[in-house]
Amino acid sequence: MIFDPLYLMLLAPALILSIWAQAKVKRSYAKYAKVPSSTGLTGAEIAQRILDNNGLHEVKIERVGGMLGDHYDPSKRVLRLSPDVFAGRSVAAAGIAAHECGHALQHKAAYGPLVLRQTMAPAAIWGSNLSWILILAGLFLNLTGLTWVGIGLFSVAVLFSLVTLPVEFDASKRAKEILPSLGLVGPRDRDGVAAVLNAAAMTYVAAAATAVLQLLYFLMRANSRN
Numbered sequence: 001m002i003f004d005p006l007y008l009m010l011l012a013p014a015l016i017l018s019i020w021a022q023a024k025v026k027r028s029y030a031k032y033a034k035v036p037s038s039t040g041l042t043g044a045e046i047a048q049r050i051l052d053n054n055g056l057h058e059v060k061i062e063r064v065g066g067m068l069g070d071h072y073d074p075s076k077r078v079l080r081l082s083p084d085v086f087a088g089r090s091v092a093a094a095g096i097a098a099h100e101c102g103h104a105l106q107h108k109a110a111y112g113p114l115v116l117r118q119t120m121a122p123a124a125i126w127g128s129n130l131s132w133i134l135i136l137a138g139l140f141l142n143l144t145g146l147t148w149v150g151i152g153l154f155s156v157a158v159l160f161s162l163v164t165l166p167v168e169f170d171a172s173k174r175a176k177e178i179l180p181s182l183g184l185v186g187p188r189d190r191d192g193v194a195a196v197l198n199a200a201a202m203t204y205v206a207a208a209a210t211a212v213l214q215l216l217y218f219l220m221r222a223n224s225r226n
């Protein structure tokens with residue numbers, strides 16, 4: 001399938017967007033991880049203040065290994081920050097810590113897209129792996145029914161990547177508002193925070209575009225067999 005010109009042609013724009021977005025994230029993170037924030041607070045301190053200010057005393061902050069492995073775990077109510085964000089006093093650390101707090105705030109507010117994403121997550125992860133096997137087996141063995149079951153499963157994964165978009169954009173929007181309002185960054189830090197968070201958002205757009213185009217490809221291939 002990798003050698004199918006139709007696949008390459010369809011997926012090329014998404015592939016280019018993905019490569020561009022990844023490079024942009026790395027570049028803006030590298031740049032603003034070196035810029036000290038004007039308040040001198042670490043990412044963990046910033047996160048603690050945001051959580052405290054919103055009455056989220058039960059949410060714990062943990063340090064995790066790996067670069068850019070930062071995330072909020074809604075099931076365990078834990079905010080996990082990578083070493084450079086946890087202990088870093090940079091503009092990048094401030095932005096990422098506040099973004100993850102944004103997810104904790106969404107959880108508290110039962111923000112619709114987050115609830116939907118959480119509900120879909122097990123099926124989406126399970127479905128995205130199994131769907132490829134079913135679709136490819138269906139196409140190669142000429143079993144139309146099997147292909148369509150696979151496409152159905154893959155659609156769940158596509159929907160999941162689309163629901164991720166409002167969740168991520170909203171968390172960054174909350175971060176950009178809450179950081180200056182609580183005095184956790186200075187006016188000169190704002191552009192850096194926005195640059196880091198906007199670059200990260202583009203990677204989710206690229207992932208969603210890839211998933212949509214893959215679905216389109218599967219639909220075209222399945223239809224051409226009928």
Ligand SMILES: [Zn+2]
Nearest residue numbers: 099103168171
């Ligand atoms: Zn996020």
